[in-house]
Amino acid sequence: MANKTLIISAPGKVILHGEHAVVYGKVALAVSLNLKTYLRIRPCSDQNVQLNLPNIDAHLSWKPAALQFLLTAIDADVLNPKAASQEQVERLRQFAGIPEGCTDARSLSILCFLYLYGAISSSSRELPSVEILVWSELPTGAGLGSSAAYCVCLAAALLTANGTITCPVPQEKDTTRWNEDELELINKWAFQGEKLIHGNPSGVDNAVGTWGGVLRYHAGKIDLLSRVPTLRILLTNTKVSRSTKVLVAGVKDKMNKMPNIIKPVLDSIDAISCECERVLAAIASGNAVDKHYAILEELIDINKHHLNIIGVGHSSLDRLCQVTAAYGLHSKLTGAGGGGCGLTLLRPDTSPTVVEASKRALKDFGYDCWETNIGGSGVSLHSPSSLQKDISQLLCDVDQAKLQNAKPTMQLTSHILK
Structure with a gap:
């Protein structure tokens, strides 16, 4: 373990287009979200192994001797990650x-x-002997890749701390990233962590957390798009709980009962994803930006109706779309649907007055709403000196709460390391 403090972040994700259709071999576009999970790892002064997850009220400490069994129970090759066996999982439980x-x-x-x-x-x-603190701007269970961001941060921190990958020196804006081979290893280990949490994940969420930007997922293959712009959005959490499993089963039932109707809808969603990919490349090149934003808005409107047709809409999402439409904005669900989250596209020239009025109107319905960006960088290493005052204060609050054996009280929202 290097004798230094490391601070690492990884983004969440949203789906631009392709929800549910991806199950039937269609293209989906997943994009990084500038709401992130952060991890601080440093040598532990009392020679223990500490894990602090204040968002979910988990504060644990072990003597290294108590964890010694891990070395024999998990005899892994760090350069060739593999999934935990059922026997290993049971022993850890x-x-x-x-x-x-x-x-x-x-x-x-x-x-x-x-x-x-x-x-x-x-x-x-x-x-x-390490002390790990993880805090997040991402709500759990909202389909925003919070578990994958956690796994990516853990993998990057542990691999860097034990010297398997380098500890790059932050340069631009006091953040830096690892080289491509190192990112690949981080991603592979993060995927193993995701398997423990989700059982059979696609690998999209941890890939977005690792590389950022926009990923194209098609028939099990993940490709990072090379030319993508950073887009402004409103992200809204309706806070309506839903079951992804039930929603997926509902689409399957419709497909079985009405294949001649549902299949063309899924084909159209596929075409929307492909057209969106083309338009994003054009915006990144600086060509006819206003015209292409108009196309993005049309694609959002069309896909919104498609998703309702296949049965994954919800009244809370309809209300979100109606509220933002009153301000000339275009919205759709992101993720499984049936509640959960929606995204609203903001043009570069969308006025702050419109944005704030939309946010107030959505919050009046009890929704959580963030103004943020999509398409930014993936897992990154931060210089401690680059932390804003509120982050430094947050760390002090957590440290003080640990000393007092009390639950930290924090407001973790998108103002943190914005």
């Missing part, structure tokens, strides 16, 4: 006191940490 079948965020986050910490440390045959 028993150690952490997690009942079988327990799938709450706290339990799965601890399980993921134990596996990645043990597997990545096994190459050096030494368990480092």
Whole structure:
């Protein structure tokens, strides 16, 4: 473990187009979200292994000797990541006191940490005494890739701390990134963490968290688009809970009952994703920006109706679209639908007055709303000196709360490291 503090961030994700159609071999576009998860790792002064996750009220500390079994229980090759076996998962559950079948965020986050910490440390045959603090701007369970961002941060931190990958020196804007081979290794380990949390993930969320930008997902293949702009959006969480499994099953039922109707809709969603990809490249090149933003807005409107046709809309999302339309803005669901989150495209010249009025109107319905960007960078290493005052104060608050054995009270929203 290098004798220094590392601060790492990874973005969440939204789906621009292709929800549900991707299950049937159609193209989906996933894009990084400038709401992030942050991780601080540093040597532990009391020689323990500490994990602090204040967003989900998890504060744990182990003696390295108590974790020594990880080196034999998880005999991993750090350069060739592999999934945890059922036997390994069961042993980790028993150690952490997690009942079988327990799938709450706290339990799965601890399980993921134990596996990645043990597997990545096994190459050096030494368990480092570290203190890890993770905090996030991303709500859990909203389809925004919060678990993947956590896994990406953990993988990057642990791989850097034990010297498997380099510790690059922040340069531009006091942040920096790893080289392509190192990013690939971070992504592979993050994917193993995602498997512990989600069972059979696509790999899209951790790939977005690693590389950022826009990813094209088609028939199991993930490609990073080379020319993409950064777009402004409103991201709105309706806070209506839903089951992705139930929604996917509902689309399948419609497909089985009415294939001649539903298949053309899915084909059209595929065409929307491909056209959006073309338009994004044109905007990135600086060509006819106003014209191409108009096309993006049309694609959003068309896809919104398609998603309602296949049965994944919801009255809360209809209300979101109606509210923003009153201000001349265009919105659609992002993710599984049935509630959850929606995105609203903002043009470069959309006035702050319109944005603020839209946010107020949405909040009046009880929704959470953020103005943010999509298409930015992936996992990054930050210079501690680049932290804004509110981040520094947040870290002090967490440290003080730990000393007092109290739950930290924090407001974690998009103003943090904006």
